[in-house]
Amino acid sequence: MSENNPTAALLRAARIVPVLTIHDAASAVPLARALVAGGVRTLEVTLRTEAGARAAEAILAEVPEAVVGLGTVLTARDLDLARRIGATFAFSPGATPELLDAAAAAGIPFVPGIATASELMAAMARGFSTVKLFPAAQLGGIGALKALGAPFPEARFCPTGGIGEKEAPDYLALSNVVAVGGSWLVPAAELKAGDWAAIEGRARRSMASVGGPG
Ligand SMILES: O=C[C@H](O)COP(=O)(O)O
Numbered sequence: 001m002s003e004n005n006p007t008a009a010l011l012r013a014a015r016i017v018p019v020l021t022i023h024d025a026a027s028a029v030p031l032a033r034a035l036v037a038g039g040v041r042t043l044e045v046t047l048r049t050e051a052g053a054r055a056a057e058a059i060l061a062e063v064p065e066a067v068v069g070l071g072t073v074l075t076a077r078d079l080d081l082a083r084r085i086g087a088t089f090a091f092s093p094g095a096t097p098e099l100l101d102a103a104a105a106a107g108i109p110f111v112p113g114i115a116t117a118s119e120l121m122a123a124m125a126r127g128f129s130t131v132k133l134f135p136a137a138q139l140g141g142i143g144a145l146k147a148l149g150a151p152f153p154e155a156r157f158c159p160t161g162g163i164g165e166k167e168a169p170d171y172l173a174l175s176n177v178v179a180v181g182g183s184w185l186v187p188a189a190e191l192k193a194g195d196w197a198a199i200e201g202r203a204r205r206s207m208a209s210v211g212g213p214g
């Protein structure tokens, strides 16, 4: 299915979006290179750590093949940070009315998180029809996405939370799922050890299991 919504198109091209929690900004560039080498180019660098924004900036500066977004964007200030560092998109696990208003004005693709039909309606009312279902598996996973698809056929989802290599293909088989997100691509121990070969291998295997990038 082709997309005329640029945010949905960006995610459909990505297929798999690793959710990255980086504690040491020095590991950001080799990590991004390993993921890109494994065919996973679209990266969500979360603001959950002190190093998050610096890590994203380093990847933006040194890994031009990567498509870099900021994640865990919780406030208008976080969104402004994403815009200022030149991130391609921003993700939130949820949304507030203030954040949705700021995002509508910010001019950067923004993917709000939703967990209920009412939250999806609030996002769509402000023009955000591409959303993150979070935490996806805990909310009912594939069954929840099918159920939401009936009243909201125009909504597109990037389910995140509780998804791994084994589940990703089944999620991506749904017509309203444009990409899946998750932390499974970068186990904390491998990141800490700098095991780039293991991270590259898992990225390659995961991408192959979903038929490659969109
Ligand atoms: O904190 C949760 C991550 O954003 C995604 O969830 P996950 O670790 O289950 O993949």
Ligand SMILES: CC(=O)C(=O)O
Residues within 6 Å of the ligand: 019, 046, 071, 072, 073, 091, 092, 093, 094, 113, 132, 134, 160
């Ligand atoms: C989970 C998520 O979407 C985030 O932290 O941005």
